[in-house]
Amino acid sequence: MNAIETIGLTRRFGPLTAVDDLTLTIKQGSIFGFLGPNGAGKTTTVRMLAALIAPSQGSARVAGYALGGDSQQIRRSVGILTETPSLYERLSAWDNLILFGQLYDLSSKLAAERATHYLKLMALWDRCHEPVGAFSKGMRQRVALARALLHEPQILFLDEPTSGLDPEAAFNVRGLIQDLRAAGHTIFLTTHNLKEAEDLCDLIAIFRARLIALDTPSNLRARFGERGTLIQLRDPAATWSAIASGLPFVQRVQVDDYCLTITSSDPDQHNPALVSALAAAGAPIQYVTPLLKTLEQVYLELINV
Amino acid sequence: MNFRKVWLLVRKEWFELRGERTLLVTIVIFPLIFTLLPIGLMIGSTNWTTSNNSNSQLTLILQASNPLLRDLSVLELGQIIVGQQFALMFLILPTMLPAVIAAYSIVGEKTRRTLEPLLATPTTTTELLLGKCIAALMPALVCNGMFGIVFIMGIRATALSPMVHETILSSAWAILWLLAAPLIALTSVALTVWMSSRVNDPRTAQQLASVFILPLFVLMLGQMVGVVVLSPGLALMFVIGAAVIAGITLLIAVRFFQRETILTRWR
Numbered sequence: 001m002n003a004i005e006t007i008g009l010t011r012r013f014g015p016l017t018a019v020d021d022l023t024l025t026i027k028q029g030s031i032f033g034f035l036g037p038n039g040a041g042k043t044t045t046v047r048m049l050a051a052l053i054a055p056s057q058g059s060a061r062v063a064g065y066a067l068g069g070d071s072q073q074i075r076r077s078v079g080i081l082t083e084t085p086s087l088y089e090r091l092s093a094w095d096n097l098i099l100f101g102q103l104y105d106l107s108s109k110l111a112a113e114r115a116t117h118y119l120k121l122m123a124l125w126d127r128c129h130e131p132v133g134a135f136s137k138g139m140r141q142r143v144a145l146a147r148a149l150l151h152e153p154q155i156l157f158l159d160e161p162t163s164g165l166d167p168e169a170a171f172n173v174r175g176l177i178q179d180l181r182a183a184g185h186t187i188f189l190t191t192h193n194l195k196e197a198e199d200l201c202d203l204i205a206i207f208r209a210r211l212i213a214l215d216t217p218s219n220l221r222a223r224f225g226e227r228g229t230l231i232q233l234r235d236p237a238a239t240w241s242a243i244a245s246g247l248p249f250v251q252r253v254q255v256d257d258y259c260l261t262i263t264s265s266d267p268d269q270h271n272p273a274l275v276s277a278l279a280a281a282g283a284p285i286q287y288v289t290p291l292l293k294t295l296e297q298v299y300l301e302l303i304n305v
Numbered sequence: 306m307n308f309r310k311v312w313l314l315v316r317k318e319w320f321e322l323r324g325e326r327t328l329l330v331t332i333v334i335f336p337l338i339f340t341l342l343p344i345g346l347m348i349g350s351t352n353w354t355t356s357n358n359s360n361s362q363l364t365l366i367l368q369a370s371n372p373l374l375r376d377l378s379v380l381e382l383g384q385i386i387v388g389q390q391f392a393l394m395f396l397i398l399p400t401m402l403p404a405v406i407a408a409y410s411i412v413g414e415k416t417r418r419t420l421e422p423l424l425a426t427p428t429t430t431t432e433l434l435l436g437k438c439i440a441a442l443m444p445a446l447v448c449n450g451m452f453g454i455v456f457i458m459g460i461r462a463t464a465l466s467p468m469v470h471e472t473i474l475s476s477a478w479a480i481l482w483l484l485a486a487p488l489i490a491l492t493s494v495a496l497t498v499w500m501s502s503r504v505n506d507p508r509t510a511q512q513l514a515s516v517f518i519l520p521l522f523v524l525m526l527g528q529m530v531g532v533v534v535l536s537p538g539l540a541l542m543f544v545i546g547a548a549v550i551a552g553i554t555l556l557i558a559v560r561f562f563q564r565e566t567i568l569t570r571w572r
Binding site: 013044047050052053054072073075076078080082084086087088089090091095099100102103104105144147 | 309310313317320321323324417418419421422423424425426427428429564565568569
C-alpha cells in the first residue's frame with residue numbers, strides 16, 4: 001500500500017514556482033528522504049502533503065485520502081515536526097502535549113497516557129511540568145517530536161529531527177525513527193544531514209523545485225557516481241601505474257604514494273582482470289578496496305548541475 | 306463544531322496571556338482610569354465655580370434635548386456632562402481592548418512560529434476563530450463589567466441628585482453597555498482575526514477593525530449634541546443591528562479566513 005502518491009504536484013506563489021510537477025510514490029512503512037538546498041520547496045511540499053496549503057496544480061493521495069478532498073482526515077493521519085520546535089513556551093511539556101493530544105481528538109485519558117509514554121521515551125519525564133521556555137534546544141526538539149507522535153499518525157513528516165540534539169539524543173531519535181518504520185509508520189524525512197539520510201532512508205529524492213533524482217541510496221551512489229577501486233601496494237605505486245593504464249577498461253589512474261586509485265565504468269566486472277594483471281606483473285598488492293561515492297558527493301554533483 | 310476544542314484553545318490563549326504583563330496592565334489601566342476619574346470629578350464638582358458655566362453651550366443643549374433637566378442647577382448639569390462623557394467610554398473600551406488581544410494572539414503565534422503545528426491539527430477554522438475570539442473578548446468584557454459596576458456605584462453615590470445619575474445611567478445606556486458593546490466588540494475581534502490572515506501587518510488589521518467603534522461614537526455624540534434622543538427603543542434597535550452585523554462578520558471571518566496565507570505570507 002502506498003502512503004503518499006503525488007501526480008504533477010505544483011505550487012506557485014505569484015510568479016515563483018516553489019514546487020514544479022512533483023510525481024512520486026512512497027510506500028507504507030518506509031523512510032523517505034527528501035533532500036534539497038534551502039529554498040528548494042521542501043517545506044512547501046510538506047505543507048501541501050499535510051493539508052496546510054493547497055496545490056496550484058496536480059493531485060495527491062495522503063494516507064489514502066485525496067488532497068483537497070478531506071483535509072481533516074489527512075491532518076488526523078499525519079504528524080508534523082516543523083523546522084523549529086514551535087512549542088508554547090509558557091506551557092509545560094506536559095501541558096503542550098495534553099493540549100495537542102486533545103486537539104488531535106484523543107480523550108483526556110488517552111492523551112495523558114500517550115504523553116506519559118512519549119515523555120518517558122524522550123527522557124523528559126522528570127522535567128515534564130517545567131515550562132518549555134526553560135528547556136535546551138535539544139529538549140524542545142524532543143518535546144516537539146513527542147507532540148508529532150502523540151496521536152500515533154500513519155505518516156510522520158520530520159523536518160531535521162536530529163537538529164540541535166547531542167550525539168546520544170540524535171542516536172536515540174534515529175533509533176526511534178527505525179522503530180517507527182518497523183511498526184508500520186511511514187516517515188517523510190527532510191534533512192540536510194546526508195549521512196543520516198543515507199543510513200536511514202529506503203528511498204531518497206533529491207529536489208530543487210523539481211525532482212532531480214529518486215532512488216534508493218545505494219542506487220543513487222551507483223547511478224550518479226564514478227566508481228573506483230583503491231589498490232594499496234607494498235612498493236611505491238608509480239612503478240605499477242603503467243600496467244593499470246594499459247588495460248582497455250581503465251578510465252583513469254591516480255597515483256598517491258603507495259596507493260593506486262583506478263576508475264572504470266564497471267568495477268564489479270573489471271576488477272578481477274585488473275587485479276590479475278597487476279599480480280601477474282609482480283605488483284605487491286596488500287589491499288583492494290572499493291571506492292563508492294558518498295551520498296553527499298552525489299547530492300552535491302546533482303544539485304550543482 | 307467541537308466546543309471542547311474551542312475551550313481548549315481559549316484556556317491556552319489565557320495561559321499565554323498571563324505572562325504578558327504589559328498587555329494585562331493595558332486591559333486594566335484604561336477602565337480603571339475611566340472609572341476613578343469621573344468619580345473623582347463628581348466628588349470635586351461641589352467645589353466648582355458656576356459663574357463661567359451658567360450659559361455654556363452644552364448645558365443649553367442638554368436642557369433643550371431633555372425638558373426634565375430644565376430645573377437642574379448648573380452643577381448638576383455639569384455632573385451630567387462629565388458622567389455622560391465617561392459613560393461613553395464603557396461602550397468603547399470593550400470594543401478596543403479585545404482587538405488588541407486578538408491582534409496580539411495572532412501575531413504572537415506567528416512570531417513564536419506556533420501557528421503551523423496548530424493549523425496542522427484537525428481543528429476547524431470555526432473552532433480556531435471562535436477560540437481566539439472568546440479568549441480575546443472575555444477578559445475585556447469581564448474587566449469592563451466589573452469596572453462598569455464600580456462606575457455605576459460611584460456615580461450613584463456622588464450624584465448631586467437622583468436626576469443626575471438617572472440621566473447618566475439611563476436605561477438606553479445600560480442596554481448599549483450590556484448588549485451593544487459586547488456585540489460590537491465581537492465584530493471587532495472577528496474582523497481583527499480575519500484581517501490578520503489577509504494583511505501583512507496585524508496592526509493594520511487592528512486599525513481596520515477599529516472602524517466598528519464609529520457607529521457607537523456617532524450615536525453617543527449625537528445624543529450629547531442633541532441630534533439624537535437616545536431612547537431605550539432606539540438602543541434596542543441599535544443592539545439588533547449590532548447583532549446582525551456581528552453574525553455576518555463571524556460568518557465572513559470563518560468563510561474567508563485564509564489559513565494558508567497566514568503561514569506563507571507573513572514574514
